[in-house]
Amino acid sequence: MPLRVSFDDFPTLGKKVNGKRLVYLDNAATTLKPKPVLEKMVDFYIGSYSNVHRAVHTLASRATVAYEEARMKVAKFLNADPSEVIFTSGATMGINLVVNSLLRSGILREGDVVLLSQAEHHANLVPWIRLSKFHGFGIAYIEVNEKGVLTEEAILRGKEYKPKIVSVTGHSNVTGQVIPLEFVREVFEDAILVVDGAQLVPHKRLDVKDLGLDFLVFSGHKMLGPTGVGVLYGRKDLLEVMEPFLYGGEMIDKVSFEEVTFNEIPYKFEAGTQNIAGVVGLGYALDYLEALGFDSLEEHVRDLTEYLIEELSKLEFVELYGPLDHSHVSIVSFNVEGIHPHDVAHVLDQEFGVAVRSGHHCAQPLVRALARGTKLSNFPNSTVRASVYLYNTKEDVDVMVEGLKKLKGWFG
Numbered sequence: 001m002p003l004r005v006s007f008d009d010f011p012t013l014g015k016k017v018n019g020k021r022l023v024y025l026d027n028a029a030t031t032l033k034p035k036p037v038l039e040k041m042v043d044f045y046i047g048s049y050s051n052v053h054r055a056v057h058t059l060a061s062r063a064t065v066a067y068e069e070a071r072m073k074v075a076k077f078l079n080a081d082p083s084e085v086i087f088t089s090g091a092t093m094g095i096n097l098v099v100n101s102l103l104r105s106g107i108l109r110e111g112d113v114v115l116l117s118q119a120e121h122h123a124n125l126v127p128w129i130r131l132s133k134f135h136g137f138g139i140a141y142i143e144v145n146e147k148g149v150l151t152e153e154a155i156l157r158g159k160e161y162k163p164k165i166v167s168v169t170g171h172s173n174v175t176g177q178v179i180p181l182e183f184v185r186e187v188f189e190d191a192i193l194v195v196d197g198a199q200l201v202p203h204k205r206l207d208v209k210d211l212g213l214d215f216l217v218f219s220g221h222k223m224l225g226p227t228g229v230g231v232l233y234g235r236k237d238l239l240e241v242m243e244p245f246l247y248g249g250e251m252i253d254k255v256s257f258e259e260v261t262f263n264e265i266p267y268k269f270e271a272g273t274q275n276i277a278g279v280v281g282l283g284y285a286l287d288y289l290e291a292l293g294f295d296s297l298e299e300h301v302r303d304l305t306e307y308l309i310e311e312l313s314k315l316e317f318v319e320l321y322g323p324l325d326h327s328h329v330s331i332v333s334f335n336v337e338g339i340h341p342h343d344v345a346h347v348l349d350q351e352f353g354v355a356v357r358s359g360h361h362c363a364q365p366l367v368r369a370l371a372r373g374t375k376l377s378n379f380p381n382s383t384v385r386a387s388v389y390l391y392n393t394k395e396d397v398d399v400m401v402e403g404l405k406k407l408k409g410w411f412g
Helices: 035-047 058-078 091-104 126-135 153-160 183-185 236-241 278-294 293-314 343-350 365-373 393-411
Strands: 083-089 113-117 139-144 164-169 190-195 215-219 230-234 252-255 259-264 318-320 331-336 357-359 383-387
Touching: 035 058, 035 278, 058 083, 058 278, 083 091, 083 190, 091 190, 091 215, 113 126, 113 153, 113 331, 126 139, 139 153, 183 190, 230 236, 236 393, 278 293, 293 318, 293 331, 293 393, 331 343, 331 393, 343 357, 343 383, 343 393
Parallel strands: 113 139, 113 164, 164 190, 190 215
Antiparallel strands: 083 230, 215 230, 252 259, 318 331, 331 383, 357 383
16 A cells, blocks of 8 residues: 655655755654654643653643553554563663663673674664673674675574674664564574664564564654654563663662662663653654554655665666665665765755765774775765655655766766
C-alpha cells in the first residue's frame, strides 16, 4: 500500500534555503518533526505538564498517565514488556548505561571478550574501548570489506574470539547496510547481544523477542520525535540483576544513612526528573508512524534508496559505498572525484537548497577503512551522505543529482 504523507504536516519543507526549495536529505542525522506531533506536545505542556510519579494532584496524575502511556506504546511497538522499556536521553546514553551496568554487576569481567564491528558509530565504540582500559576486558572486531560491508563470512569469523558480549549496529549510518541480525543471533547464540538501533528502528518494526535481542537502543529524534529522548530495551532477567548506572531520586526504594535499595524495573534505571514532554512526544511520534504504516514506510524508503543508487550510479565521477543491493537502505554515501566532500555539501546547500551531510559521520574507523579501497586518489577520509525518509520524493533525488552534475562542471 503506498505511503500517504501529508506534506502540510512538515511545514519546514515549504521553506526556502538560499532562494531554493528545501530538499532535506540529512535524515540519518535527524528527522523533521510533524506539525501534529508538535501541536500535541504544546497541548501537553499547557494542560497536563507536571513531574511524574511523585505527587497526587491532578496535573501530576495526568503527566504520569501520559508518560506511562508512551512506555506502553514503545513496548507494544517492540513486542516487549513495559518493564523492559527504559527511557534515556538517546542511543548514546543507552549504550553507556548498558556497558557501565554490566561492569558494575559483574556480568562483564576482566578477561571477557566484547565483539564489535568496524562499521560502528562512535557511540558503540568509545564506551567499550575506554572502559576496557580500566576493567581489563578484551575487544575484537568483525572486519568490513573494501566497500564497508559486513559480510556473513566476516561475522562467522568472529566466533573465533568466543565473545561474552556482541555489540553491533543494526543499520550502518555510513554505508546504509542493514545488518542481518537474525544471522548474528544464530552465530552467537550464547552471547549477550546488544544492538544499536538508532538508524534501523525509524525504518523498520522490530520484534525484540523474535530476534532474541538482549539490549536495543534507539533515539526519538531520528523517527520524527523530539531530541533528548531515547529508549533502552533490556531483557527483564538481565535488568533485574544489573546495578544502575545513575543514582539519585526516583530510582530508589528505601534510603538510610547506611544503605540503599533500588526501585523495581524500569524505574531503577530512570534516576532524576526525566525528559517528560520528550517521552510523551516520542509516544505521539510513534502514533503518527503507526497511522502511516511501517510496512508502507519501509517499502517507500527502499524504493527511494534504489532510485537514489540508480541515479548516482549513472554519474561516472561519483563513487558509491556500501552493499548497493537489497540490504542497502535509506543512506547512501559517496564522493565526487576531485572535490572535497565539504565543498560538495556546501555548494549543494548554497546553490540548490539540498541539505546533505559531509564528514566522517561519527565513524572514523569505518571511513578510514573505506579510504583503503577507494578508486579516488584524493579521498579525504570523509564522504558525502544523502539519507531519505518518509517525506522525501524522487524529485528530491533528481534535484541533488542535477546539482552534482553542475557542481562537477564548475569545479572541472
